[in-house]
């Protein structure tokens with residue numbers, strides 16, 4: 378498969394989504410927010426009352442999902458669920474079910490299908506390690522926990538939701554610990570990933586940095 382892929386992996390609230398979607402727009406590439414697939418599986422399983430420990434049950438449900446992607450908007454059975462996917466309970470369930478091998482396997486083919494000409498930018502936890510191991514450029518994006526908690530806090534404020542920054546930080550550190558220590562597809566940089574800490578960078582600076590790396594590769 379010669380369609381080029383750039384992968385952006387990293388922990389919660391590191392700015393992966395913003396970086397990846399901006400890169401995709403500037404290169405004219407497709408964009409995959411793989412976390413949204415774990416979130417939509419979480420939402421569907423919540424609605425159907427499937428336990429968050431039932432890997433085969435959730436995998437069966439995933440195979441029947443009718444999804445439509447329209448830029449950043451995601452439709453489930455014709456209903457736009459983009460906002461519901463951002464809910465805290467949905468994110469927390471996504472984190473739990475993402476540790477189940479059956480769930481990860483059920484989402485594999487769907488993720489690979491996003492690789493279409495002229496290219497793809499994919500963000501998640503295992504894009505460079507498991508889903509697109511032959512990606513032309515792999516970035517592992519990090520930021521300090523304090524920076525990430527602050528960004529999440531501002532995001533919530535902009536949506537009119539109040540939150541406590543210490544609680545947010547504790548929550549994201551717990552989620553990262555779970556992603557890093559799980560047996561299947563743990564969050565870790567691919568051996569050939571370039572590390573980028575964007576704690577002190579603006580989005581434009583991070584984008585410019587990755588575009589610079591991309592130009593050196595092509």
Ligand code: C5P
Pocket residue numbers: 389411412413415416468471472473475476500501502503504552556
């Ligand atoms: O990135 P986002 O927060 O939307 O992802 C939701 C959850 O899905 C994460 O907490 C992580 O546990 C899981 N995930 C994953 N592998 C991916 C993307 C997300 O395990 N490639």
